[in-house]
Amino acid sequence: MDRMTATAAVDRVFNFSPGPAVLPLEVLEQARDELVGLPGVGISVLEISHRSPPFDRILDDTVACLRALLGIGPDHELVFLQGGASLQFSMVPMNLLRGQSGPADYVVTGTWGQTALKEARREGRVHVAYDGVGSGHDRLPSPADVRLSPDAAYVHVTSNETIQGVQFKSDPDFGPAPLVCDCSSDFLSRPVDVARYGLIYACAQKNAGIAGVTAVIIRKDLLERCRDDLPTMLDYRTHVKNGSRANTPPVFAVYILGLVCRWIRDRMGGLEGMARHNAAKAALLYDCLDRSGGFYRGHARPDCRSDMNVTFRLPNEDLDKSFAAGAAARGLVDLKGHRSVGGIRASIYNAMPLEGVTRLRDYMLEFQASHGG
Numbered sequence: 299m300d301r302m303t304a305t306a307a308v309d310r311v312f313n314f315s316p317g318p319a320v321l322p323l324e325v326l327e328q329a330r331d332e333l334v335g336l337p338g339v340g341i342s343v344l345e346i347s348h349r350s351p352p353f354d355r356i357l358d359d360t361v362a363c364l365r366a367l368l369g370i371g372p373d374h375e376l377v378f379l380q381g382g383a384s385l386q387f388s389m390v391p392m393n394l395l396r397g398q399s400g401p402a403d404y405v406v407t408g409t410w411g412q413t414a415l416k417e418a419r420r421e422g423r424v425h426v427a428y429d430g431v432g433s434g435h436d437r438l439p440s441p442a443d444v445r446l447s448p449d450a451a452y453v454h455v456t457s458n459e460t461i462q463g464v465q466f467k468s469d470p471d472f473g474p475a476p477l478v479c480d481c482s483s484d485f486l487s488r489p490v491d492v493a494r495y496g497l498i499y500a501c502a503q504k505n506a507g508i509a510g511v512t513a514v515i516i517r518k519d520l521l522e523r524c525r526d527d528l529p530t531m532l533d534y535r536t537h538v539k540n541g542s543r544a545n546t547p548p549v550f551a552v553y554i555l556g557l558v559c560r561w562i563r564d565r566m567g568g569l570e571g572m573a574r575h576n577a578a579k580a581a582l583l584y585d586c587l588d589r590s591g592g593f594y595r596g597h598a599r600p601d602c603r604s605d606m607n608v609t610f611r612l613p614n615e616d617l618d619k620s621f622a623a624g625a626a627a628r629g630l631v632d633l634k635g636h637r638s639v640g641g642i643r644a645s646i647y648n649a650m651p652l653e654g655v656t657r658l659r660d661y662m663l664e665f666q667a668s669h670g671g
């Protein structure tokens with residue numbers, strides 16, 4: 299089968315899943331074409347030694363491409379870890395809070411920030427600098443709402459709250475303490491000024507690839523805080539020292555991350571182009587909400603709406619359900635909101651094509667017209 303027939307043989311739907319999420323078709327096709335044997339190697343990436351020169355090339359190219367895309371300078375290390383973003387909820391305080399005199403400040407703008415805070419409490423002293431739970435996490439704090447500690451070990455934020463659909467529109471600014479950011483659900487969706495961060499972490503399976511690999515970008519001077527009593531594999535220095543190969547890395551996940559990085563660089567115009575593409579897609583849906591006369595009600599306040607996860611409700615839960623079911627029947631799948639928020643959530647990450655979003659918008663207009671909106 300040639301490439302065209304093979305693709306056409308699979309009826310792909312538009313996948314609005316919050317994660318694992320849609321991948322670029324070109325990436326899937328390349329992975330398929332190379333699955334049985336990497337070109338010039340004759341061994342599948344699924345069976346390759348992580349100590350072999352071909353895998354060295356895959357890992358080094360992925361690191362180089364990611365560093366170039368994000369503009370990671372010489373002050374920061376980049377490592378690939380396992381355990382998902384969830385393990386970082388613990389590794390961050392284990393490495394950066396233990397032995398520090400001040401507490402870790404947490405700015406909680408949604409469910410993931412809440413979970414990060416809960417894990418940090420097990421590791422040391424934390425201070426809740428802001429918690430938006432009172433308003434259902436529908437907004438970001440204004441500067442006056444945030445109470446920072448004068449001697450914070452670090453300030454933790456979540457750039458995009460995947461469940462509530464609330465996103466910082468630019469790099470957050472919370473004073474002089476090192477800024478630690480969970481970027482899992484908007485990683486590589488737009489340019490980021492890495493120099494402003496102490497540590498950035500992101501699992502790959504939302505915007506950048508598949509589950510199994512988590513990128514951690516850490517400022518070199520913060521590595522001096524890591525203590526020798528940490529378990530070896532939970533110490534950032536282990537992974538930096540061993541070039542992300544302290545043990546067997548998830549080779550396939552690293553390979554896919556590399557393909558996605560090249561797709562962003564070569565096909566999408568880098569992170570600037572990616573950001574324009576993502577903003578245009580999100581605007582289509584938010585315009586539709588705003589013009590619906592209240593039929594579709596957005597969860598997030600307009601000034602902090604996420605370009606990645608568009609959350610909204612219909613007039614009642616029965617309509618939420620029939621909306622999602624009708625969408626699925628048209629090949630627009632996985633639109634049900636998270637059980638804690640309800641309603642609808644359209645996750646429109648990097649790889650969601652404009653056509654998928656246009657079709658969803660058209661369906662929203664049609665559904666409203668036929669349900670008395």
Ligand SMILES: *Cc1c(COP(=O)(O)O)cnc(C)c1O
Nearest residue numbers: 382383384410460480482483501
């Ligand atoms: C998905 C997600 C996580 C959890 O990632 P895992 O890899 O499943 O541990 C953490 N933070 C944010 C913002 C997420 O979107």
